[in-house]
Amino acid sequence: MIDGKQHTIRFHVDDIMASHVSSLVNNKFADWLNSMYGHWSQVKQTRGSFHHYLAMHFNFRHRGQVRIHMKDYIQSMLDDFPVQFTSKDSIPTPAPRDLHATGTSPKLPPKEAETFHTFVVKALFLCKQARPDIQLAVATLCTRVKDPNQDDWHKLLRRVVFLSETRDNELILSADRLNVIRWFVDTAFAVHPDFKSHTAGAMTLGRGCILNGSHKQKLNTRSSTEAKLVGADDMSQLIFWTKLFMEAQGYEIKHNVLYQDNKNTILLLQNGKSSSTKRTRALNICYFYLTDQIEKGNIEVHYCPTDQMVADYHSKPLQGKPFNFLRRQLLGHDIIPILFPAEDCARQECVGQSDPSIQSQSHIEPHSRKRSSSAHRQHDVQT
Numbered sequence: 001m002i003d004g005k006q007h008t009i010r011f012h013v014d015d016i017m018a019s020h021v022s023s024l025v026n027n028k029f030a031d032w033l034n035s036m037y038g039h040w041s042q043v044k045q046t047r048g049s050f051h052h053y054l055a056m057h058f059n060f061r062h063r064g065q066v067r068i069h070m071k072d073y074i075q076s077m078l079d080d081f082p083v084q085f086t087s088k089d090s091i092p093t094p095a096p097r098d099l100h101a102t103g104t105s106p107k108l109p110p111k112e113a114e115t116f117h118t119f120v121v122k123a124l125f126l127c128k129q130a131r132p133d134i135q136l137a138v139a140t141l142c143t144r145v146k147d148p149n150q151d152d153w154h155k156l157l158r159r160v161v162f163l164s165e166t167r168d169n170e171l172i173l174s175a176d177r178l179n180v181i182r183w184f185v186d187t188a189f190a191v192h193p194d195f196k197s198h199t200a201g202a203m204t205l206g207r208g209c210i211l212n213g214s215h216k217q218k219l220n221t222r223s224s225t226e227a228k229l230v231g232a233d234d235m236s237q238l239i240f241w242t243k244l245f246m247e248a249q250g251y252e253i254k255h256n257v258l259y260q261d262n263k264n265t266i267l268l269l270q271n272g273k274s275s276s277t278k279r280t281r282a283l284n285i286c287y288f289y290l291t292d293q294i295e296k297g298n299i300e301v302h303y304c305p306t307d308q309m310v311a312d313y314h315s316k317p318l319q320g321k322p323f324n325f326l327r328r329q330l331l332g333h334d335i336i337p338i339l340f341p342a343e344d345c346a347r348q349e350c351v352g353q354s355d356p357s358i359q360s361q362s363h364i365e366p367h368s369r370k371r372s373s374s375a376h377r378q379h380d381v382q383t
Contacts, residue, residue, distance in 0.1 A: 095317035103151030172332030176206035187231035200314030208332025259304035
């Protein structure tokens with residue numbers, strides 16, 4: 001804490017991003033780094049509204065928002081991919097309807113299988129950084145890297161074509177209520193070839209989804225209600241970690257909201273074993289951990305209509321209007337509506353507007369990068 005405000009420093013090997021409300025704090029930090037390490041090589045910095053960090057391009061120019069893209073990374077992937085595409089190649093979604101099916105086509109030769117593995121992993125890095133809209137396709141292909149077949153290769157091709165067409169898309173993030181965390185959790189029941197279900201989750205503070213999850217469940221369930229209960233438990237670790245993280249930044253979380261589109265699941269979460277029926281009686285007691293957390297006030301569960309369930313995007317290969325509707329919300333191109341009474345949460349100003357506690361960004365590294373000519377007036381940004 002410096003001058004009553006938090007100085008945050010993020011490390012990734014030899015790249016650093018630091019932030020504080022005052023630009024003078026970042027100046028002193030840069031001077032200190034050079035005094036400690038400058039005799040080996042000058043520690044150079046980037047200041048202003050535009051930053052390149054871990055293959056991501058950050059744009060802080062828009063008031064109250066950060067816009068992130070990875071156009072260069074995607075272009076590098078496309079250049080290295082063994083199949084080149086033309087402007088005639090077009091695909092509306094990154095995943096076909098039969099995404100989870102394994103098919104019976106021939107196995108890929110070793111060289112192609114290695115290429116398949118490489119580009120699935122490259123996309124895994126991409127979807128975790130700035131392109132969550134391909135996360136479902138990537139998560140499913142990750143289950144196939146050990147034994148891919150021709151069908152899997154065609155699904156990879158589809159995803160690469162989609163990236164080729166959407167390489168310029170940005171992830172737009174902003175926060176309008178820093179005391180309210182909203183989690184959307186959904187499950188696709190028995191969609192995998194071994195009849196296991198698929199868990200999906202997405203978290204927002206206002207615009208765009210900051211944290212996303214999409215993965216195959218580890219056990220078989222006997223109903224969609226069971227699968228959704230297991231899915232909520234799958235996401236619980238991240239849900240409570242996020243609350244603790246925000247509180248560590250100095251924000252009192254008044255509402256940690258979990259949205260569900262299944263009312264039977266909501267009853268099980270709220271009432272525990274007392275709401276079990278013959279179909280859910282055999283569920284392990286560990287999946288009622290959230291019931292205890294609800295009673296303690298660490299989380300609350302609200303109903304969300306299926307057509308507004310953002311996490312539905314991460315659990316099923318949607319097509320057409322549902323795909324486009326939820327994708328725009330996921331990437332922050334449209335606002336995610338508040339689905340519980342707004343008067344229950346205290347209104348806070350958008351990040352970067354009039355909240356004096358918002359930090360300025362600074363990214364410092366030992367490698368030379370071009371200094372940004374644009375100054376970030378309210379929040380000094382330094383890399």
